[in-house]
Amino acid sequence: MTDRLQYGTTAKVFHWLIVALLLVQYPIGWLMPDLHRNTKPGAPMIFHISFGITILLLIVLRFVWRLTHPVAPERSLPPWQRLSSEAVHWLLYVLVLATTVTGWLFASFRGWAVSFFYLLPMPMLSSGNDAAGKTIDGLHQASEWALLVVIGIHVAAALAHLFIYRDRIMQRMLPG
Structure with missing residues (x-):
């Protein structure tokens, strides 16, 4: 398997679709009503969980795609930038996985019966357990x-390459 120099269309679609879904997901999570002991999931929670599951599926597919279709590190970058770029990307994968799985676990520990966009029932990963749910919610x-x-660091680095270094690094992931 030969490393490519540019990201392909599939990698770019995964990347930007996940970006778009996160831009939807964060406001839903922040704006939905507070959860109390007997709160049942309403529409905001159903959509928050559904978008989370979609993001989880896409990040797993993106990860598999990245492993099977590697892109060579940019040779023009200093070693510290290559290393930090790799570290930030792996950290993004880990944190997206952690955030989505802990959200799904939280819903499971609350004992909620939720559906995927009101279309399919979602399997719960555990049974109701309020104490575990509180811990998982904190996580x-x-x-x-x-x-x-980490998204902020990633975006700041991308913008630095675009506007300060002007080294065309960001063009590797831009659509087109």
């Missing part, structure tokens, strides 16, 4: 904030 919130910070 979910921590991972969503950590993910937001």
Whole structure:
């Protein structure tokens, strides 16, 4: 398997689709009503969980695609930038997985019967357990904030390459 120099269309579609879904997912999560002991999932929670499951599926597919269709690191980058870029990308995978799985576990520990966009019932990963649900909720919130910070670092680095370094690194992932 030969490393490519540019990301292909499939990798770009996965990347930008996940970006778009995260741009929808974060506001839904922040704007939905607070959850209390006997709260049942309403429409905002159903959509939040459904988008989360969609993001989980896409990130797993993107990860498999990346493993089977590698792109060579940009040779023009200094070693510290190549290493930090790789680290940030792997951290993004880990945090997206952690955020989506802890969200799904939280719903499971709450004992909620939820559906995927009101179309398909979602399998729950565990049975109701309020104490575990509270712990998992804390992990979910921590991972969503950590993910937001790492996304910010990723975007800042991309913008630095676009506007400061002007080295065309970002063009590797832009559509087109």
